[in-house]
Amino acid sequence: MDFVTNAKKYGVRAILLQGLTFLSVLTSAFMIWKGLSLFTNSESPVVVVLSGSMEPAYYRGDILFLNNGYSPIEVGEVVVYKLKDKPIPIVHRVLKVHTQRETGEQFLLTKGDNNSADDRGLYNPGQLWIQRDEIIGRVKGYVPYAGM
Numbered sequence: 001m002d003f004v005t006n007a008k009k010y011g012v013r014a015i016l017l018q019g020l021t022f023l024s025v026l027t028s029a030f031m032i033w034k035g036l037s038l039f040t041n042s043e044s045p046v047v048v049v050l051s052g053s054m055e056p057a058y059y060r061g062d063i064l065f066l067n068n069g070y071s072p073i074e075v076g077e078v079v080v081y082k083l084k085d086k087p088i089p090i091v092h093r094v095l096k097v098h099t100q101r102e103t104g105e106q107f108l109l110t111k112g113d114n115n116s117a118d119d120r121g122l123y124n125p126g127q128l129w130i131q132r133d134e135i136i137g138r139v140k141g142y143v144p145y146a147g148m
Contacts, residue, residue, distance in 0.1 A: 033045075040066060040067045040068060040137065041067070041068040041069065041070075041137075042066045042067065042068040042136055042137035043136060044066065044080075044089065044136055044137070045065065045066050045067075045137065046063060046064070046065055046066070047063075047064050047066065047080055047089060047091065047136070048061065048062070048063055048064070048147030049061065049062045049063075049064065049091055049147070050088065051112075052114055053091075053092065053112030053113070053114050053115050054078070054091055054092065054093070054112050054113050054114060055113065055114045056113070056114075057078065057093075057113050058078075058091065058139075058142060059144065059145065061144075061145045061146070061147045062142050062143065062144050062145060062146070062147065063142060063143045063146045063147040064080065064091065064139045064141075064142045065139070065140050065141040065142065066080055066136060066137025066138060066139060066140065067137055067138055067140045068135065068136065068137040068138065069138070072097075072099070072106060073094055073097060073106060073108060073132070073135070073138065074094070074097065075094050075095065075096065075097055076093065076094060077093070077094050077138050077139075078091065078092070078093050078094075078138065078139040079091075079092065079093075079094055079108070079110065079135050079136075079137070079138050079139070080135070080136045080137050080138075080139065081108075081110070081130050081134045081135050081136060082134060082136055083122075083123060083124055083127075083130075083134060084124060084134070085124065086124075089136055090110075090119070090122065091112075091139070092110040092111055092112045092113075092115075092119055093110060093111060093112070093113055094108050094109070094110055095109045095110055095111045095118055096108070096109040097109075098129060105131070105132065106131075106132045107129035107130065107131060107132075108129060108130045108131075108132075108135075109128075109129060109130070110130060
């Protein structure tokens, strides 16, 4: 009933124009997101820090910009990873790197700067290392407190 009243008041063309404008804004945002994903080689090129485990480097609410290049990951880099069967990505620093000589495949051990122990307690049962395919990206920049 309210829609019919608004259609009579503003006209069908005005309502269609508002709908098309809204759809174009959504489409533009989606295209920008997908473009950033392709450019950074990351499924999620922008993430928000959700916990205090990386303080004082990053605080809750900081927006992180990620890149997932093909070069080997080094000790000390901050990475964002997502484990199988766990929906929330984790932002932590690489503590140790194990590289297989034959294949060059990397296995990583991570730890939050503000945590007393490494992340093996967060990994899936029986998992001792993170594999490269679980990495969403490496932190390349951030905006403090912008994601609150």
